[in-house]
Structures are given as C-alpha cells and as structure tokens.
Amino acid sequence: MPNQNSLHGENRKLLVRLSIGALVMFGFGFVLVPFYEKICEVTGINNILKADEVVNTQVDTSRLITVEFDANIHDLPWQFHPLQSVVRVHPGELVTVAYEVENTRDRPVTGQAVPSYGPAISGQFFRKMDCFCFTQQTLAAGERRTMPVAFVLDPALPDDVHTVTLSYTFFEIAGRNAALPATGDGAS
C-alpha cells in the first residue's frame, strides 16, 4: 500500500488519464460523421446526388412499365409539379420527362429535391442519367423553371413490378449548405 501522499498522486494521475479518455470519446462521436459519409461514398449506399451508370441498355420491348410522377414541397413557398403525370416505357429505354417549379416568394430561395420510389424495391432499378435533384436549385423571386429528368429503367426490374412511382419532395435549404452558391445545372 503506498503512503497517503503517493496514493493521492496516483489517483490524480488516473483521474487525468480517464478524463482525457472521456474527452477523446466525445470527439470520437463527431469523427463518426465523416467516417460514416466516407463509408456511404465508398460502398455507394447513399449516392442520391450522383448520376447512375447504366449497366444494360438492351431495350426489353416485351414489357411495358407504367411510370407515375409525383411532386411534393416541404415548407417551401414554391409551385412544383410534373409536366406529365404518367408515361409508359420499355425497360432499357432512355426517357426524358420534365418538372416545372416556380418560386412564389419575393426573394430568392434555395431548395433540394429528394427522390423516393414506390414500390421501394424499384429504387435500385431506377437509373437517373440527369436530374435536377443532383444539385441544389436557387430560384430568384418569381422565377419559373422547367427541369428535366432523364432515366432508364433497368431491365432487371422484377417481373411482378408493373407500375413504378417516382416522387420528389423539395426541401428548403437552410443551415450549413445554404451559403454554398447554387451550381449551374443546365436545367433552366
């Protein structure tokens, strides 16, 4: 047993080490953020902002798939709708459709569209070559813009899927990315 003074010293040394450990773990929680983003990037799990590669362009004329388009806005003073609500396409065929969006507010607003798919399984077969959802869109006050979506339905789409719904939701960009200048996307 060490005497009282050296015990105090030992205790204090361990206290400092354990406190540093706690601080390091606090930092570790934040390190998980870029780590997670890197993993998603490397494994391609969360690449909604990138154009897809087409793996098979063989058009399957034996099937005709109904593709429905939907548009939603989330807390955004915009008008947003697809120019055509339904198209019928062959898997493998390159299709271009357009959405129209209008800023009804009297100041510029930046938004980001996030796609979702129904049924959910069709998402991985819905390959977008070009999409306004790959970038943020900044609309001047009162500006109206027509934006294209070019896509190919992968012929590997399961046989029991006859209708695919593509739904976009526009979110207003506030926060850390708001300061970014909107990149031109050739969509106007």
Added chain:
Amino acid sequence: MAAVIPDHLNEHHHGPSGLMRWITTTNHKDIGTMYLLFSFVMFLSGGVMALTIRAELFQPGLQVVVPELFNQLTTMHGLVMVFGAIMPAFVGFANWMLPLMVGASDMAFARMNNWSFWLLPVAAVMLIGSFFVPGGATAAGWTLYPPLSIQMGMGMDLAIFAIHIMGISSIMGAINIVVTILNMRAPGMTLMKMPLFCWTWLITAYLLIAVMPVLAGAVTMILTDRHFGTSFFNAAGGGDPVLFQHIFWFFGHPEVYIMILPAFGIVSQIIPTFARKPLFGYASMVYATASIAILSFIVWAHHMFATGMPKQGQLFFMYATMLIAVPTGVKVFNWIATMWRGSMTFETPMLWSVGFIFVFTLGGFTGLICAIAPVDIQLHDTYYVVAHFHYVLVAGSLFALFAGAYYWLPKWTGHMPNETIGKLHFWCSMVFFNITFFPMHFLGLAGMPRRIPDYALQFADFNAMATVGAFGFGLSQLIFIVVVVKCVRGGEKAAARAWEDADGLEWTVPSPAPHHTFEEAPVFK
C-alpha cells in the same frame, strides 16, 4: 478477518447537521444512500408514467390521454427509467458497497462524488419539468431519433441538457469507481481476488467512460441542428437521420450492458452466500464479463436491421450479436453450477436472485430471436421488442437491484429486513411481472406496433391482461417501501455477518456500518 473499529470512528462526524449535512456530505455511505433514494423516487415517477400508458392501452380507442401526451409519456418513461432509476441505483450500490468490499476508507475523490450526485436532481427537475413547457416534453421516443427530435418544441432542448448533465454525472461517478478499485484495494487483494461485484463495476465504469461522451456528442449534434443551422441529421440540409441511429446505438448497446453487468455482479455475490459454496468458475465469470463488454461495441446495428442495411452488414451484426450469447451463457451456467449440490436456503435476496436468473434468461432468449435479421424485420418496433427489453431490464436489472437491496439492507440499517413481507414483495412482483409482459410477446408476434396509443380490436384481450398485471406490479412495489421503512425503524438486530455464509470484507464491519470504516486498511487474506 474481523476488523477492529476504534470507538471514536463510531461517533457521528462533526460537519453540518440537518439538510446541509446531506448537501455537503462527502461520505460514500451518505452519497450511496442519496443515490438509492433518488433512484427509487425516479422509479416511482417512471412507474406512474408507465401506468398511465397501460391505462390508456387497457381498451382500444382513446380514453385516458391524448395521443400527444401518450407519446411524451412513452418517451419520458424510457428516459426516466434508464437515466434516472436504473443507472443511479447501480451507482448507489457502488458508492455504498465498493469501498467496503475493497477495504477502502471512502471513494477516491470524495468531493467529486458529492458533485456527481447533486447534478442528478438538477437534471431530473429539468427532465420532468419539461412536461410543463409549451409543447410539452419530448415525444421523440427515448432513442431521440431525428427527424422527430429536430422538430420537437423546447421540451426536447430540456431533455438534451438533462442528458448532458446526467452524462457528466455518470462519467464522474465512473472515474471515481475505476480509481477506487484500481488504487485503493486492501493489501493482499489482487484483482483476481476481488469480489465479482467490483469486477463487473470496474468493467461497467470503463464502458461508461467510453460511451456516455458519444451520447453527449450525438445530442449536441441534435441541438446544433435544431438551433445553430448545422445539418448533421437534417435531410433537407444534406444530413442523414440514419447517421444518428448509428451514433446513438454505438452508445446505446454498451449502455444496455451498463445496466445489466452490475446486476450480474450483485447476483454473483448473493448466490454463493445462500448456496453456501464459493462461486463456480470465478475466472471465467471475469472473462465472460469482459467479453460481453468488448463485444458490445460491435453489435450496435442490430437495432437498425429495418433501415435498409446491405445484407453483408446485416449478417455481420447478426452473427456478432449471437456471439454475445456465449459469454452470457457461461454466466448463467456458472450461477446454476454454484447452486448445484449447495446447501441452499431461500431467504428474500436469494429468491430475487434465482428469480432473476429465470426471467433474465427468458429475456436473453427473446434477444437471440430478435438478433436473427430476417426475423427482426418482422418483429422490429412491435410489442415483442417491448417484451424482450422489459424481461432483461425489469426482471434483469431491477430484480437484481431488489436482490442487492435485501442482501445489504442489514449492513445499511443494522436490522434484518422482514422476511415475510419481503417474500410477499418478491412473489407479487414475479407473478404480476409475467402477467404484464408475457402477453406482449403474443401481441408483438401478431404485429401490434409499439409506441401507439390505440390498437386494432384483436389485440384487446392481451392488452387488458397486461394492464391488470402492470397495476398489480406497480402496487407491489409499494410493499418495498414498507419493508425499508420497517427495516430502518427496527426489527431483528443484524450481526456484522448478517447472513450465515456471507463472504467479503463488507461483513467484517459492524451492522449498521459505522460512518467511517477501514480508516486503517484491513488485511485481506
């Protein structure tokens, strides 16, 4: 091994008296008592929330509370029970018993110990007070998943600050425990001769230091997403809500072992006493505890099988999770082997411990079922999961806490707890616990979702049964108050070694333990 306690140590200490004595105390026994009282008060408040939830679920339709309040109640029940009741109760046991068990005069940092405790009532007031702010308490679930937790009112901010404060308290408590155990053991007590309760707490304390800061980081990110324009989890700004789930469960899974490992320790003290045999496989118990702790860091995503993980990920987390059943099985085997051919008697602490093994193991098995990824997709967010974690947290952690309380009450109060009332408490709790939670397995298998105030008609009978059980279980806990009050006031005098074959340094000091013990380190043989 009897220690000689000089007379002057039995005198009360010469600090302030009355309320100031408790506010300024640095004595580990006073602080332990305050931790235990605090956690029991929080247990009762969380219990009232649970009973309100069960009252609403007694019948289909909405009768008792509006859905918004129901959501707040499920959230706060979880937060209060985890951070207010179970964790502080174990820290209370650590404060009271660790210095006595290792032969130290007090915890290593007595002043910091006082701080660790007094942060808790502040956090509790913030947390429970959040019911009364505009918008009410947070209703995002105890897991605080975004986007809900980003959209909530100011009750969420109060919950975040309360979690920060409770986290700081836990980390300070954990540091104190590690230093006390590593540096202040009696001469002769090597690490591998420590009582198992010390071992499980040493490992738990390391877990706390490793993961409480991660939770603090996660809720800080929610806070900055809410108020300072960051987008860690805010999808609209490029963030990802699933990221929060990863960070949260990186904390959350070790957290569930933080709540069960000290329970293993308590049970490992009690069973050898009443089986009158040394613990079977002491070293394997230590290694099993350490393995569980290490494995707990690589299984977090089994809480997230339904988020659309790649199947390689699902397989990894599924197999890693199942691996934990091995060291846990070693522990259950060792407890049973300890009882095997022992001269067993079933005093109240032993009843709770044997009951613990039975019901905790049931909860462990349903955990294994939930670990199977394809099955979990079906069971995720149903009442099956609610049944599973109440079997391990109520019948696991809570039953072990009661076992420990009955076991060490003689040391704390100097009187034996009343056996008849104690046994009544055990049997009522055991029966009503199973009436409450066993039907929930069937509800979950039939697809009843958790955290919803209303349900389809076919779930009505099992829900009515669970509600009856819940009220029975809740009222049974009042019996414990009777036992403790009677025990403090009087009863059969407890000897220093209150139980016939109890082993350990804590039984060498008189009962009740004098205010100051082991001023001179005892010799451990």
